Structure formats: C-alpha cells, structure tokens
Amino acid sequence: MIIMNRKGQLFLIEVIIAISxxxxxxxxxxxxxxFSPPVQNSNLQESGxxxxxxxxxxxxxxxxxEGANYSYYQLGDDIWDETNSTKIDTANSxxxxxxxxxxxxxxxxxxxxxxxxxxxxxxxxxxxxxxQGYDISxxxxxxxxxxxxYAQFKIKLxxxxxxxx
Amino acid sequence: MxxxxxxxxxxxxxxxxxxxxxxxxxxQVQRSNYIDTVPDSDNVMIAWENAYQSIIQIMDxxxxxxxxxxxxxxxxxDITVPLNNLNxxxxxxxxxxxxxxxxxxxxxxxxxxxxxxxxxxxxxxxxHLQSGNVEIDQYFxxxxxxxxxxxxxxxxxxxxxxxxxxxxxxxAELTVAGSSxxxxxxxxxxxxxxxxxxxxxxxxxxxxxxxxxxxx
Numbered sequence: 001m002i003i004m005n006r007k008g009q010l011f012l013i014e015v016i017i018a019i020s021x022x023x024x025x026x027x028x029x030x031x032x033x034x035f036s037p038p039v040q041n042s043n044l045q046e047s048g049x050x051x052x053x054x055x056x057x058x059x060x061x062x063x064x065x066e067g068a069n070y071s072y073y074q075l076g077d078d079i080w081d082e083t084n085s086t087k088i089d090t091a092n093s094x095x096x097x098x099x100x101x102x103x104x105x106x107x108x109x110x111x112x113x114x115x116x117x118x119x120x121x122x123x124x125x126x127x128x129x130x131x132q133g134y135d136i137s138x139x140x141x142x143x144x145x146x147x148x149x150y151a152q153f154k155i156k157l158x159x160x161x162x163x164x165x
Numbered sequence: 166m167x168x169x170x171x172x173x174x175x176x177x178x179x180x181x182x183x184x185x186x187x188x189x190x191x192x193q194v195q196r197s198n199y200i201d202t203v204p205d206s207d208n209v210m211i212a213w214e215n216a217y218q219s220i221i222q223i224m225d226x227x228x229x230x231x232x233x234x235x236x237x238x239x240x241x242x243d244i245t246v247p248l249n250n251l252n253x254x255x256x257x258x259x260x261x262x263x264x265x266x267x268x269x270x271x272x273x274x275x276x277x278x279x280x281x282x283x284x285x286x287x288x289x290x291x292x293h294l295q296s297g298n299v300e301i302d303q304y305f306x307x308x309x310x311x312x313x314x315x316x317x318x319x320x321x322x323x324x325x326x327x328x329x330x331x332x333x334x335x336x337a338e339l340t341v342a343g344s345s346x347x348x349x350x351x352x353x354x355x356x357x358x359x360x361x362x363x364x365x366x367x368x369x370x371x372x373x374x375x376x377x378x379x380x381x
Contacts, residue, residue, distance in 0.1 A: 014177075018177060018180075018181065021181075022181065025184075026184075026188045029189075029192055045207075056218070059371070111250075139211075140258075141215060142254050143218075144219050144222050144223050144226070144247045144250060145223075145247070146222060146225075146226070146372075147226075147229070147371065147372050147373050148230060148233070148373030149226065149373075150223075150226055150247055152250055154254070
C-alpha cells in the first residue's frame with residue numbers, strides 16, 4: 001500500500017511537471033509574436049492614394065513638378081522654397097485628403113537620362129523627420145512626362161499618424 | 166511494471182506532441198487575424214493603375230508633339246522609348262512587368278483651319294504585371310481626341326475625349342488677329358471683339374496640343 005501511494009504521488013508529480021512544461025511552451029510561443037493590428041494603416045494608404053489622385057486630376061501635380069524642376073535645375077536649389085505659393089498649395093491639397101491627425105512628407109525625384117539615376121529634386125515638409133517605430137504608409141506615383149514633354153518624375157508620399165493609436 | 170512505465174512514457178510523448186501541434190495551429194489562426202495576406206494584390210493594383218495612367222500620359226504627350234508639326238494624318242507614331250522607360254520603372258519596383266503595344270499608334274487630324282477641327286491618337290496595349298502569386302494580364306485600347314469647335318462667330322468650345330469620356334478644357338491660349346478671348350472656365354471661350362467668318366484662330370491647350378480653326 002505504501003509503495004502504491006508513493007507511485008501515485010510520483011505519477012501526480014509527473015503530470016504536474018508535464019503540464020508546467022506545456023504551459024511554459026505555449027506561453028513562450030505566443031509571447032514572442034508581436035501582434036499589432038495594421039487597421040489604421042490601411043486607411044492611411046487609401047487616403048494617401050486619394051491625395052495623389054486628386055493632385056493628378058486637378059493638374060496641380062504637374063504645376064508643382066514644373067516648379068520643383070525649375071527650382072532644382074535652373075535656380076540650383078536642393079529644396080524648393082517652402083514659402084512658394086505653388087508648393088504651399090500642393091502641400092495643402094495633400095493635407096486636405098488626409099485624416100486630421102496624420103502627418104506627411106513627400107520626396108520628389110526626376111530621372112536623369114544621362115546618368116541613368118533618379119535625382120531627388122525636392123522635398124515637401126522637409127522639416128518633418130520620418131518617425132521611428134510608427135507605421136508609415138508609402139504611396140508612390142510615376143509619370144512619364146506631361147504638357148507635351150517627356151520627362152520622368154516620381155513622387156513618394158509618406159503618411160503616418162501624429163500619435164501612436 | 167517496466168512495461169507499464171514504457172507505455173506511460175510513450176503516451177506522455179504522444180500527448181506532448183499533440184499539444185504542441187494544437188498550439189501551432191492555434192498560433193497560426195491567431196496570427197492570421199493581424200497579418201495582411203494579400204499585400205501583393207495591393208502592389209499589383211496600384212502599379213496597374215499607375216501604368217494605365219502613364220500610358221495615357223505618353224499618348225497625350227505624343228499627340229501634343231504630333232500636333233505641333235504639319236504632319237499629314239493618319240500616320241504611325243513610335244512610343245517605344247517611353248513605354249520601355251515605364252517598363253523599367255515597374256521592374257525596378259520589384260514587379261514582373263511587360264508593357265507593350267499590340268497595334269500601331271496612329272495620329273490623325275481633320276482639315277486644318279476648318280470650323281470643327283480634331284486631332285486624335287489611338288493605340289492598343291498589353292500590360293502584364295505580377296508580384297508573388299498575384300498577376301494581371303490586360304489588353305486595352307486608348308483613343309484620345311482633342312476638338313475645337315466654332316459654335317458661333319465669336320465662340321469656341323474646346324474638349325478632350327479619352328475613350329468616350331469628354332472633358333471641357335480650361336486654360337487654353339487662343340490667338341486671333343484684332344481680338345482676345347475670355348475663358349469661361351467651362352471649355353467655352355468667347356471673343357472680346359466681333360470676329361468675321363473665316364478668321365483664323367490658333368489654339369494651344371494647357372497640354373501643349375495645337376489646334377487651328379476658323380470662325381464660323
């Protein structure tokens with residue numbers, strides 16, 4: 001009887017150890033995964049696409065590109081004057097299509113046919129640093145030229161929320 | 166007793182294996198709620214939209230360049246270079262891409278100096294885009310028509326039609342001897358001074374398409 005009781009205790013201890021091992025295993029598996037739902041991010045992506053499409057449809061994008069191109073190649077400015085009314089108008093148009101609490105930054109490139117490289121000719125919201133650790137939505141738009149002139153441009157719109165929500 | 170111990174050990178191993186298996190399945194189910202399973206689909210759709218718009222832009226530029234010189238239509242135009250540029254851009258974005266024409270790109274115009282002048286460009290294309298296991302294969306035709314119509318002696322209407330969708334053009338420059346034009350911001354332009362039938366009117370749209378008509 002004494003031996004049987006001891007065997008029962010040993011069995012119980014084994015079961016407890018086995019369950020503990022399983023619990024530790026399951027907890028470890030789940031805790032190493034970073035579940036951050038990208039629900040808000042998809043909204044930003046759509047808003048960014050809408051912002052670019054609006055600029056294309058109302059022709060403001062091409063007016064902006066002409067100005068940025070002139071500023072970079074004719075005036076020699078790395079970044080077009082932030083107080084220029086066309087640039088402000090472009091930034092305001094983008095902002096109007098985005099959620100109120102969203103920030104954005106635009107990088108504008110033109111393809112250099114001689115060096116076969118993309119050259120950055122302007123940045124909108126230059127002072128805004130791209131945040132670290134936030135979800136950023138990126139929308140890129142390419143154009144082969146406009147207004148009767150072949151000249152490849154691409155703009156890259158980065159959008160993110162001001163606060164982590 | 167020894168055999169009972171062995172059986173117990175085997176059963177324990179089987180149970181642990183089963184539990185780990187169940188845990189893995191649960192983990193995958195949990196993860197699937199948070200992971201976007203179709204990012205390739207988004208990439209391809211956005212690239213497709215951009216490529217389609219770019220082809221319209223290429224046609225528009227080629228139409229503008231053609232209208233600026235005295236070309237007898239209909240005539241074939243070569244847009245291989247800009248199409249290849251577009252193709253390279255898409256490939257550099259990491260997509261498997263083919264952008265090509267499937268018919269001649271044709272420029273045409275009506276009689277220059279008439280009261281209803283039209284320039285047009287038409288072409289057929291094929292686009293193939295693929296990212297991961299998502300792909301698009303599409304054949305389509307694009308026709309762009311710019312039209313300047315003298316409706317009364319002093320009024321001109323300018324339109325642009327892309328695949329039957331009409332847009333009334335604002336911001337065009339109209340030149341005529343002895344007068345200037347008022348842009349009504351709805352595609353309609355009226356002369357400040359009275360014109361005479363047959364007065365030649367030169368038009369340059371914002372897209373640099375040249376149109377020549379006469380007052381009706």
